[in-house]
Amino acid sequence: MSVYSRSTDGKPxxxxxxxxSSRVRLARNFAAHPFVSxxxxxxxxxxxxxxKRVLLDPAIAAGxxxxxxxxxxxxxxxxxxxxxxxxxxxxxxxxxxAVAISGDETLSVMVNEEDHLRVQALERGSxxxxxxxxxNSVDNAIEARLDYAFSPRWGYLTxxxxxxxxxIRLSVMMHLSGLKMTNEIEKVRKAAKDLNxxxxxxxxxxxxxxxxxxxxxxQVTLGRSEEEILREFVEDIVPRIVEYxxxxxxxxxxxxxxxxxxxxxxxxxxxxAARLLGHxxxxxxxxxxxxxxxxxRMQNIDLDAINELFLLIQPxxxxxxxxxxxxxxxxxxxxxxxxxxxxx
Amino acid sequence: MSVYSRSTDGKPxxxxxxxxSSRVRLARNFAAHPFVSxxxxxxxxxxxxxxKRVLLDPAIAAGxxxxxxxxxxxxxxxxxxxxxxxxxxxxxxxxxxAVAISGDETLSVMVNEEDHLRVQALERGSxxxxxxxxxNSVDNAIEARLDYAFSPRWGYLTxxxxxxxxxIRLSVMMHLSGLKMTNEIEKVRKAAKDLNxxxxxxxxxxxxxxxxxxxxxxQVTLGRSEEEILREFVEDIVPRIVEYxxxxxxxxxxxxxxxxxxxxxxxxxxxxAARLLGHxxxxxxxxxxxxxxxxxRMQNIDLDAINELFLLIQPxxxxxxxxxxxxxxxxxxxxxxxxxxxxx
Numbered sequence: 085m086s087v088y089s090r091s092t093d094g095k096p097x098x099x100x101x102x103x104x105s106s107r108v109r110l111a112r113n114f115a116a117h118p119f120v121s122x123x124x125x126x127x128x129x130x131x132x133x134x135x136k137r138v139l140l141d142p143a144i145a146a147g148x149x150x151x152x153x154x155x156x157x158x159x160x161x162x163x164x165x166x167x168x169x170x171x172x173x174x175x176x177x178x179x180x181x182a183v184a185i186s187g188d189e190t191l192s193v194m195v196n197e198e199d200h201l202r203v204q205a206l207e208r209g210s211x212x213x214x215x216x217x218x219x220n221s222v223d224n225a226i227e228a229r230l231d232y233a234f235s236p237r238w239g240y241l242t243x244x245x246x247x248x249x250x251x252i253r254l255s256v257m258m259h260l261s262g263l264k265m266t267n268e269i270e271k272v273r274k275a276a277k278d279l280n281x282x283x284x285x286x287x288x289x290x291x292x293x294x295x296x297x298x299x300x301x302x303q304v305t306l307g308r309s310e311e312e313i314l315r316e317f318v319e320d321i322v323p324r325i326v327e328y329x330x331x332x333x334x335x336x337x338x339x340x341x342x343x344x345x346x347x348x349x350x351x352x353x354x355x356x357a358a359r360l361l362g363h364x365x366x367x368x369x370x371x372x373x374x375x376x377x378x379x380x381r382m383q384n385i386d387l388d389a390i391n392e393l394f395l396l397i398q399p400x401x402x403x404x405x406x407x408x409x410x411x412x413x414x415x416x417x418x419x420x421x422x423x424x425x426x427x428x
Numbered sequence: 429m430s431v432y433s434r435s436t437d438g439k440p441x442x443x444x445x446x447x448x449s450s451r452v453r454l455a456r457n458f459a460a461h462p463f464v465s466x467x468x469x470x471x472x473x474x475x476x477x478x479x480k481r482v483l484l485d486p487a488i489a490a491g492x493x494x495x496x497x498x499x500x501x502x503x504x505x506x507x508x509x510x511x512x513x514x515x516x517x518x519x520x521x522x523x524x525x526a527v528a529i530s531g532d533e534t535l536s537v538m539v540n541e542e543d544h545l546r547v548q549a550l551e552r553g554s555x556x557x558x559x560x561x562x563x564n565s566v567d568n569a570i571e572a573r574l575d576y577a578f579s580p581r582w583g584y585l586t587x588x589x590x591x592x593x594x595x596i597r598l599s600v601m602m603h604l605s606g607l608k609m610t611n612e613i614e615k616v617r618k619a620a621k622d623l624n625x626x627x628x629x630x631x632x633x634x635x636x637x638x639x640x641x642x643x644x645x646x647q648v649t650l651g652r653s654e655e656e657i658l659r660e661f662v663e664d665i666v667p668r669i670v671e672y673x674x675x676x677x678x679x680x681x682x683x684x685x686x687x688x689x690x691x692x693x694x695x696x697x698x699x700x701a702a703r704l705l706g707h708x709x710x711x712x713x714x715x716x717x718x719x720x721x722x723x724x725r726m727q728n729i730d731l732d733a734i735n736e737l738f739l740l741i742q743p744x745x746x747x748x749x750x751x752x753x754x755x756x757x758x759x760x761x762x763x764x765x766x767x768x769x770x771x772x
Contacts (some may be wrong), residue, residue: 143500207705341702342703342704342757342761343703345703346702346703346704346764349701349702349703350698350701350702353697353698353700354694354697354701356697357693357694357696357697357698358690358693358694359686359689359690359693360686360687360690372476384559413686417686420690
């Protein structure tokens with residue numbers, strides 16, 4: 085299962101009312117091989133070989149699975165993308181590439197994405213500190229075996245200059261439906277921009293903020309230590325946005341009760357009644373139900389079921405679930421059936 | 429209660445799946461008084477006196493109630509309008525006017541509307557024949573006591589030339605939600621126009637076809653006998669449109685089952701969940717539920733409850749129901765509460 089459907093230690097994830105998931109990823113390149121954009125097929129293959137040898141070593145991480153993406157079906161690649169385990173680019177490109185994934189899907193290492201390695205750790209809730217340590221230990225273990233491209237002056241060298249230096253990106257996926265409904269979301273966007281943060285949608289770069297999900301991440305990787313970036317993110321930025329969102333929800337629940345109830349109960353009723361559901365509409369309605377649960381306006385709705393539905397309503401997951409190559413109306417029908425079943 | 433909530437003889441009204449109600453009305457003017465548009469206040473008063481004397485005579489119709497509209501509150505006048513017992517004009521104008529209504533609300537005579545008398549009989553379902561006889565007998569009884577403005581050449585004289593001749597207007601309120609959904613409604617509109625029929629909305633002249641209700645009525649009153657007009661309407665026009673609508677519903681229920689179920693079950697769910705409901709939206713959703721019931725896609729929904737809700741969700745009815753002068757959000761909240769209670 086996915087990071088969206090359970091907690092690894094059994095405890096409710098921190099700030100899970102607002103923070104859906106946290107992610108830490110590092111961009112790394114091997115010193116011995118040209119960058120991916122400069123490499124010929126043979127050199128790409130050599131990177132894969134080197135990476136596979138290291139990543140499947142149990143001393144790096146236990147139980148890693150190697151997925152050769154050139155041998156995978158498009159549906160399987162899309163499944164991995166929908167589970168946030170590979171990027172859209174890696175799912176759709178044609179050159180030689182792979183991904184190594186831990187059995188619990190909390191660690192994935194993309195090979196031959198923009199950089200040779202993209203090491204990412206992913207968990208439910210707000211857990212950037214733990215994820216940072218995990219990624220760091222994997223990174224150190226790899227570096228003990230292979231040389232990274234590194235400059236004493238610039239730090240870790242990366243394909244894109246925005247990743248140069250620490251090569252680190254911290255991000256949290258936040259559900260800001262309260263701020264959206266109180267029309268304060270633009271204020272938060274602006275404040276985030278002033279703090280040099282990137283605000284993106286549900287699937288990161290280039291995706292829209294469907295369902296009121298916002299991926300917030302650091303942009304500056306150069307001239308600051310990894311610890312400094314992390315501390316600011318964990319101690320200042322995340323708690324502050326969480327607090328804004330909680331205030332908005334409280335305000336809605338106490339001052340605009342009827343308006344909120346109208347929106348959230350309509351959403352739940354529609355999800356339980358619809359026979360055809362588009363992806364975007366389903367995201368929007370689930371987001372509203374999630375707001376209703378978190379703002380204390382709805383009882384007897386399982387937050388985990390809602391969180392998991394965001395995953396299951398995606399096209400490749402629906403195709404997996406129904407074992408059919410659904411398109412158009414059939415896909416919308418299958419989506420409505422999955423949602424009805426879960427929410428009944 | 430109203431003609432929309434019960435049948436006078438206990439039997440289900442004919443064609444009630446499509447024909448909500450039927451109405452026959454006559455326009456008549458007294459020979460002894462100037463037309464309303466030409467009359468001074470004193471002359472208007474004289475018309476009221478003459479009409480009241482005749483209309484409250486039990487030989488004309490049993491148990492008629494006289495409502496002096498200049499003594500009524502705006503809310504009460506709007507109630508009468510919402511129940512189709514007086515026109516919008518009569519509810520809103522300021523000059524001396526009144527209405528005589530039978531206790532069961534199936535007969536009403538507006539006094540000093542555009543014409544001195546507008547005699548109308550109204551029933552659920554398709555009952556133009558009976559209504560015609562009833563209106564005729566009232567008309568004959570009045571004419572036996574007072575002289576009408578009548579020309580041997582033009583027939584009954586009326587304020588508006590479109591009513592000249594027989595002064596009769598036959599109309600049926602039809603629920604054409606099937607034809608709307610199959611995109612055939614424009615064809616019907618066009619055919620009706622070719623047959624010299626007027627197609628109007630839920631509240632007649634000038635109103636929109638909210639909730640897929642269409643009032644279809646004759647336009648030609650001159651040069652044809654009342655019986656001829658009636659026969660064509662009852663034997664040809666109404667059955668033909670009823671058949672079109674039933675075909676559309678059947679087609680939807682058998683060929684577009686999922687699409688129809690999606691629309692009608694969403695509508696029912698929204699009506700049961702909403703905390704705020706605008707009038708137009710409520711009409712639209714109730715119309716869809718009505719389609720779901722009539723097309724056999726929904727069980728356990730009482731068609732009478734739906735029909736009655738169309739009446740109860742109107743502003744003046746809501747104010748009567750809650751005994752409060754509601755506006756804006758409070759009105760939308762009261763509407764949602766009434767709908768939820770009825771449909772639960």
